[in-house]
Amino acid sequence: MHVFKKPARWLAAAACGMLAAAALPTGAANAAAPGATPPVPGRYRHQVLDWRTCADGALECASMSVPRDWYHPDAGPSLSIEVSRRRAADPAKRRGVLMTAAGGPGASGLPRPARLAAYSPKLAQAYDIVGFDQRGVGASTRVVCSDQSKVDALFASADLRDRSTAAVRQTVERARDFVRDCRTASGGLLPYITTDQAVHDMDLYRQLLGVEKVSYYGPSYATFLGAFYATEFPRSVERVVLDSNIDFTGDWQSFLTGQPMSFQRRFEQDFLPWLAKNDATYHRGRTPEEARAGYERLRAALHEQPLDVEGTVITPNHLDAATTDALYNTDRFAALASLLGFLEHPDRAPAETRKAVAQQFAHPMRADFAADFFTVTCGDTPWNRDIGSWVKQSAEATRSYPLAGARELTFASICASWPRSKAPRIEVTGEGLPPVLMLNSKNDPATYYEAAVRAHRGLAGSRLVTVEGGDHGQFQNHNACVDAHVEAYLLDGALPAGDTTCPAPQP
Template sequence: MPNPPRTRAAALTAAALLLSSLLTGCGGDDSGDEDLTAQELSWKACPTPSQAQGGAGSPSPLPDGGSWQCATMKAPRDWNDPKGDTIDIELIRARTSGAENRRIGSLIFNFGGPGLSGVTTLPSFGDAYEKLRTRYDLVSFDPRGVGRSSPVLCENDQQLDAFFQQDTTPDDAAERTELLDNTKEFNEACEENSEGMLPHVRTTDAARDMDLLRQVLGDDKLYYFGISYGTELGGVYAHLFPQNVGRAVFDAVVDPTQNSEQGTLGQVKGFQLALDNFAEDCTSKTEDCPIGDTAQDVKDRIAKLLKDLDSKPIQGVFPRDLTQSAATNGIAQALYSKDLWQYLTEGLEQAYDGDGRILMLLSDSLNGRSENGEYSNITAANISINCADDKPRYTPEYVERKLPEFRAASPLFGDAFAWSLLSCTDWAVPGAADHPDVSAPGAAPILVVGNTGDPATPYEGAQRMVEALGAGVGVQLTYKGQGHGAYNSKNKCVQDAVNGYLLDGKVPATGTVCS
């Protein structure tokens, strides 16, 4: 079922480019007998991204005119059988721009999801990490099951168009049955089309891949920058390999103490907070807010729009209409970043006049749909990794009992997020645990950055991550801001603290606050 994705970092650059356009007008199974830590990577010019990676153009040159390089690393398909068959893990890097004698090592990025392609995401940030490149090679990867790394695949593009149009907030028994049937069809397609990868995409598997990557890159320690779900991956790595943790930063922090229901409810509250802040921002400006007279009026008008769309969709991106579900996803996507609020305002204004194109483009961006109608595998990977990780399985009856609690948390997002709990019902692979174990006694300090206005990873998760990592490991930094994450907000205080730690080893005082 269309799933308001848990812990997914938005592809904000792609979304902005897509909207601006409207407004202006390699792997296989091999024998794994060799010592994989001794493999040598063959770095070459990056190929054009695959459809599963998002199908965009090749990465633009680096700010200094240099080129991104790509390579393939082999990893065990099944970490319980490390000498068995292997899979390919796709990598990308930018060599350090600084003097070799000042190079620290490789700084490995994971941008979240789960399901985002690091190979396409790292270059999309352009010069955002140029200062970090003065002492590191910048490296990212497609985690197993994602992009070009033995991707899990579910439904085809035509089926996904229908999948994201369906009603995800059933009002009666017939709609509920249709939602359950569609969810079962999607999950069966994942099992059928993923070539046996579903049991091998857990976060613990990806963490072991990262430790292999550390060794293959020649680093004694893992230098790491994890964003959104990347903080969960980093926490799991720290638990499994505390002695190998170097300088690490967690930004937009997943709460590691929550099960899937608790995490989803936390996101409901987070998106409602972001919506409240968006409405207040629009109506508090000196000029008139075009979508409401007061903050409450803005939210009331959005609620009416969604109610009307439930029975009567409007024009979207031809030939698709904007449904209630697509509009909800489009609004959620825009709340990931304050940079997208202007598009949300314009999209709502146009939707009230019967034109749903902007909201649909926002929804398409969230779902990994390109302008040519092709989907990346972000949704397939997101659901597959979450379902492999998360032990709980929920029934429709349980969700119905929980609806009042979710609606109280957010009248707008509550129903859709509550019903998304059924995504793993009848999944082919059992979930691993109620929540990840991130305890990492003895690990080096990890800088944990929480954003008070974060919709997708609510601020409270940062403190809980610090506590779960254990005494002397987690160091909390608070950013009083909006949007998903802090470093890429360009807040100087946050960037100085992160850069100071990663580049010079200066650990900020715990409890530091940036605004």
């Protein structure tokens, strides 16, 4: 789901989606034969990528034309996909192409090759590292929904823990209004901004690069992309690394309903003990119980009187969203602890701090991110469309796992009102694939461990590296054990003999 780095990471990266069973689009192949589409017209197969220096100067970029609908490539206007690459540092030792993608869905993948190359000089020497902005995102053809003011209202205007009849009705109405905006403003794109359509773009990219196979590294939502790509185009992949996994063998709906539990677990088992341990610095409570009570007192105060900081009105939802964002990686705990202190005594902060906090809290989710996120997660497969059942289920999630459970009704109401999906159901089994290296931490709040284990069990031949701790994103997280496994596999094809473990990264 992400989960989104990170444009307004709070709700963005934490979010993923919820799905159910799917119907095939007219003319599409049966799910038993994924990727079976009509022949690619020559105007797409024979195009030449117009490589040029990217705006940041670190990579080469190009624009690729793709069908709007891969199942009907001659119907409708073409879409533009922006792609990037960093050539292997040593062409004589180049072993192939390593494709990488972004999380979210909704994050930009265009700059990813530069980051990966900077982190791992060994991979940069051996691979042309390539990336792309997925259809609907960034410099590619973008999907449009509501403007920023409406998205802000959707996620921040009222306390999402409020379960009164009026509050619930308002949440559902705002969600439906967002969907109406998507229908009106998207220009007919909604049915075609899906994971299945995107992996066909990826394979055309491979063809235009002139290679028979690519290796792949993808974190968070990009595990979903990678698993679908390998399943639909098994002859196109060589080595695959999936980092911080969505359960791509199941559906988004069942995956996301597990997220409130995992965010609450990370908060209670990792952050609150850390906060109590550092009470001498942050003064938030000497025990986890005291620290939690202090958090709830601060939240209740924001419920009674939202805080105006330089024109940004901070509500309890802002606090929950900032907290879930900080739970992604341990190195963000200190910033969250300082933020809690600021919200307790904003009058004591210097002007530059107040301005920084106001900017941080201004938009819980960027409008462009929200447009792509919901288009993909609502459109990949249909949702349960019974709002009444979501009202009941989200009430239980709010009671049991209040930190992230309160947002469930907002996400569910959007996807329950979404146009019915026609995306094909892709069954990921691992059949016919090379072994896949999977990475996941035990207390990852967004791509939680239980889902990763289900995906691992359903992906024949995969190896799972379990990382102690709870950070989201294992490779490129300065964990020597994880890095050694990933580089050994991508460089030499060496996999652990079976599932294995790594300690948490050292701070």
